[in-house]
Amino acid sequence: MFNVTRPQPGPDCSNDYHREEVIRSLQKMFYGKCYLCEDEVSDPVVEHFIPHEGDRTLEYNWNNLYCSCHRCNNIKGTAKDLLDCCDASTDVSKAIKCLCPSIPEHNVIIEAQNTSPETQNTAGLLDRCYNANNTGIRAISREALHEKLFDHYLDFIKYRRKIKDKNSTSKEKDDAKEHLENMMDVSYPFSIFWKWHVLGDAFLSGQLAVNGIMRNNYEGGCP
Template identity: 25%
Template structure:
């Protein structure tokens, strides 16, 4: 999870939000229309905000199911069904949180509210395994609510770590064979793994902190 800066409200919501909300609130439908709150304009803007990643786990959403999620569930506050600030982008793993409705969003981290610094006070990683930091209950509830510790995510994160380790090994071998320090372009290649547009960038930020001596040379 990383902090996400919300972009201006999509034009379709500027035009339709009030009428969509009124129609839904006054209906007996338990859920709003997915064709409305997940309209392509809305989906495109959310993708741009998150660099095409899940707001919660940072998994890249290319070629996998992506869902527009209500951060505060419609069952709790129907008036927020089309509220721009309540629409997030999620993978199917993180959005399948029915069993965790007992954890309110007020007791979990919010990627559109909490800064990177706040998030990192509560969540960390040991290799591909997500952990709470300093026993944080806020971190624990966030992991539980969005299933950030699922086997599925562990496997995907591990695959990304292997890409990183392959690059790191190649650089270390070249440094040894050429009897030299690390080149600037090699540093940049390693550091790029923690850029916000990369998958699981928080995990790699934690990993790269372990190589501070190498990257500072």
């Protein structure tokens, strides 16, 4: 999960939130990614952050529209009381640790970093988004999601190795550092993983500009 800034005013969605302008605005705002799993999504679903349950003021409300993949939209269902990635006062990347498994078949590791109900609920939801395989389609989409995540993880390891290799030139090391810093940018697929993988790695933390990886400086309590 990653923070975004919602443009105001948004496109008119008072009667139809499936208009091309609305979808394109959401894609741009969420960097072409699902707001939950951070996978790139070419056929996005318009997700209602607060389930509208027939309430038109929630259903046709620009501020309640989020960009999601089909898998996460289906898994989220009517879940509520979640961390809001559009809330500038909440650093959602810092609230939940996400780590890649070392084998694609294993579960993604999700750890809430504080005890607020929103963080706990969101960590539980992300765990299901990344790991649920309780139906045939979810087993298949989980496999595809993990393979994409693992491909990026292999890139991460490759760049780390390039920085560490005593035979690398200064330029090769600088390029590798730039790649890793790009991976931590909010626009990059699965950016929350690369932030936490750098923060947990003493060698990389000493090599990269880690200040500001997490935006806020709250400690332990509610975000």
